[in-house]
Amino acid sequence: MAHRVLVVDDEEAVRGLVRDALEGRGYRVYVAAEFNQATKALKENKPQLVLIDFLLPKKNGFALAEAIRKDPDGHAMPIIMMSGVFKNPKTAVEAREKYQVVEFLSKPIDLANLSSLIER
Numbered sequence: 001m002a003h004r005v006l007v008v009d010d011e012e013a014v015r016g017l018v019r020d021a022l023e024g025r026g027y028r029v030y031v032a033a034e035f036n037q038a039t040k041a042l043k044e045n046k047p048q049l050v051l052i053d054f055l056l057p058k059k060n061g062f063a064l065a066e067a068i069r070k071d072p073d074g075h076a077m078p079i080i081m082m083s084g085v086f087k088n089p090k091t092a093v094e095a096r097e098k099y100q101v102v103e104f105l106s107k108p109i110d111l112a113n114l115s116s117l118i119e120r
Helices: 012-023 035-045 061-070 089-099 111-119
Strands: 004-008 028-032 049-053 079-083 103-106
Touching: 004 012, 004 035, 012 028, 012 111, 028 035, 035 049, 035 061, 049 061, 061 079, 061 089, 079 089, 079 111, 089 103, 103 111
Parallel strands: 004 028, 004 049, 049 079, 079 103
Antiparallel strands: none
């Protein structure tokens, strides 16, 4: 059975690019554009890893990471966060320390790096 990954990004082009790259490597990929869609997809699809854009409409990526960590099924789920805006190292440190984010990636996403990170 293929590993399940949820990609949460408000940009359709980013969701499609990451989905295509990961599906090409054999992953089952689900996508969501915002917080509510993501929480629904988490419950319905039970992904094994979540890739979250930091800047989402209404509620940001930290809010989604916090919701995942509060859920009994999500307390140990690997989360990778990405952003094209925040280059401040403090944001990445907060993501890792407060929300146990595995990695904080800059956009544009290096798909080869992302794939190897997910494989680990």
